[in-house]
Amino acid sequence: MSLEKSLKHYGMLFGSSRVMELLYEKITRVAITDATVLLVGESGTGKELIAQTIHQKSPRREKNFIAVNCGAIPPHLIEAAIFGHERGSFTGAARQQIGCFEHASQGSLFLDEITEMPADMQVKLLRVLESGTFLRVGGDEEVTVDVRLIAATNRELEAAVSEGSLRSDLMYRLAVFPIQVPPLRERNGDIELLAQLFLQMLNIKHHQRKTFSRRSTDMMRSYPWPGNVRELKNVVMRAFILSGDVITLDDYMPDTSARRPELHEGTLNFFVGTPLADAQRELIQATLKHFEGNKRMTADALGISLKTLYNRLKEY
């Protein structure tokens, strides 16, 4: 069967599994509305791609799609980044500057890693969602905006709320239309099809005709892909660069079923009552070692932002 026939897609999202079809259906329904969408799913499952797809399938498609990673902006700058600031509102604010909300006017605003947004900003965001207006930093004039909001998190909502990284009132307001994004390992059949798609794209781009060995397709099916589609894409890319005509993908995977016993060496033991900060440090360092120093993969596996990881490493 050719790849074109067996691999379905919806906008930029590829996948033929039942769970993906259900996802496409949900996107179709919600895209035409103005409802706020909350995407919940592990890192690398395609949340940003889904947010873009919702925008593209919406009546707002001709206007801006603005993406903000709340975990990547220093907390003291986030308010000005999102709401803009007036001239002279703080040292260095030489002129008025509009923020993401105004940039996304009549379009869509994607707030990624919403649990990384400081609590006081979450209150302000809730207020905008309820009133449709806000103040620029240092301003006293209400600004009215028409923006469709899409938020995302890789954390379990209940856990994020109970540990205080997501205010429950904001969570309820954001989750008008929640979408649970399935991890790659639950998308039956898609792993192989996506790997073939990524390989095909690389072949076309680099005028090659590389193929996967049979063993490597077996391997990909049995690997749990903790980094999801992002990890798969990276592994295929690395294998493509390093292999000859036949790609033996298993050489480039961080862990496969054949090597899985080693995983037991990759466990950590803590005494009950170990200070959280100590456990966290050891876990971060061990995970970083497991991914051979790859910070992106480490952050993804731990479910934290790259920025958070850098901050922790700096502390250590």
Ligand SMILES: Nc1ncnc2c1ncn2[C@@H]1O[C@H](COP(=O)(O)OP(=O)(O)O)[C@@H](O)[C@H]1O
């Ligand atoms: N269903 C999909 N089809 C094709 N590419 C995908 C799919 N899902 C994710 N990707 C790709 O995987 C990578 C990670 O996706 P992203 O949307 O950034 O994930 P997340 O925001 O959930 O971490 C991107 O390169 C994206 O293009």
Ligand SMILES: [Mg+2]
């Ligand atoms: Mg993302």
